[in-house]
Amino acid sequence: MSIADEQKQEVIHHWSPLDGLQKLGHTFLNFFSGAGRLFLFAMQSIYHCFSPPFFGRLLIRQLLDIGYYSLPVVGMTTLFTGMVLALQSYTGFSRFSAEGAVATVVVLSVTRELAPVLAGLMVAGRIGASIAAEIGTMRVTEQIDALTTLSTNPFKYLVAPRILAGTLMLPALVLIGDVIGVFGGYLVGVYKLGFGPENYLHKTWEYLTATDVTSGLWKAAAFGFIVTLMGCYNGYHSQRGAQGVGAATTNAVVSASILILVVNYFLTQFFFAGK
Amino acid sequence: MSAAKAAAVTAKSAVPKLELKGVYKSFGANKVLRGVDISVQKGKSLVVIGGSGTGKSVMIKCVLGILYPDAGSITVDGQDTTHAKGAHRDELMRKFGMLFQGGALFDSLPVWENVAFGLIQGRKMDRKQAREIAIEKLNAVGLPARVGNLYPAELSGGMQKRVGLARAIASNPEIIFFDEPTTGLDPIMADVINDLIIETSKGLGATTLSITHDMASARKIADDIAMIYKGQIIWHGNAKDIDHSGNLYVEQFIKGSATGPIKMEL
Ligand SMILES: Nc1ncnc2c1ncn2[C@@H]1O[C@H](COP(=O)(O)OP(=O)(O)O)[C@@H](O)[C@H]1O
């Protein structure tokens, strides 16, 4: 009945320029209400990370899952990035005889930008997706409701351990990634481009400052938070059915990846602008 | 009609264990509950019948605090719990047990930990003791101890329902909710579950609120039956009177007939 009525009204209703404006307004409102919901979710998650009871067992499992098992992916990514960087900057710099800068370029690019961003993106694909799928499935099969009826707060039990683990483990992964990335540059520099090993290492250390490394680690912490938050948020608000879980997984990865790139820009500005 | 009145008179004589008054709940434009009034006396079993998508699960979730009603009140033992949160909600949850429609077992945990979950996490019991109670509850629903070490995905539908039931009764709740306990089971397994529901809830002296569209199950486990239609309770009476309710909606529903006042909205 009511649906038929609505359809009839739509037929009678003629297009007016206001319609476009209305749609734009709707999109705008949806965007802000979505952002607001995400912000509240983030605040609630942070609160539950620091208020008891804590689930130590679950935290350890997540630390292993997010940290230890992401090592191969992050290691491979940074290794080849360091290698290609050495190769690429050599061919570029040799045009104005600045080959000597290769080691410096590799270490600065890896520690400041590439290790944190690429590790963040890889972990978004690996961990963000699996968190969203797992929590989303728990949502649609009423397991999250069941937690509530068993006097267990889903934020403490599901969200907090994941977000804590992501925020703590990504800097550790990136630190290891820094070393592996520099090592990749060293391999190419020494064995392919003919730098002397000591000379290459000396150049690596020469201009490196503590901020280059720590800024990358702070970025990593922010990205770990973003990836796990987006995974939890999208899973938690998953729509019904398998399709809902699929969409939640996609959204988690896409939104985390974009947020990482945007936040990375602002963090770089924060750490290095004017220096 | 007279039976419904009689029920209403007895309802006045004591504070109901659980009572919903004028409960409304909408999702956007979808008005699911439109003033639900219902009550259950201590130790009684009320079954709410109604078609798919009429808001039966939403009603129970409002009581459990998984959803919050837009209007109306929910009282437990005469205490208003409509918007209970935090410590008050935790305390309330300890009185409740719930069997979910799809079982909702935690598939990352073995069966015994599923059953013991409320004891370990909710009540901080130590794992060894909780495990013993879990095995005992598994036995009570006809499952041997070795099932405790399996994972939910390794169980048949009937076994999953039993585990869900064991989890619902694990902390000896005062009120147990059953959301379509027999849906998706063959008639014999359904009857086994019905018997278990009666046995376990009577054993605990618990009050139960069940929702179902399975009339055989409703007849078997109900003391009282109510029918929900378009978000309201349109009939409420003794289970014995269900066959001469004088209500056309109820008659159509128990006959399972396509013709009558209830139209399927597609
Ligand atoms: N969390 C929710 N968000 C939006 N709509 C919901 C939600 N839960 C239930 N509904 C809607 O409420 C109606 C009743 O659902 P439900 O209570 O599950 O029916 P049933 O009587 O079969 O248990 C359905 O139209 C359903 O789509």
Ligand SMILES: [Mg+2]
């Ligand atoms: Mg239902």
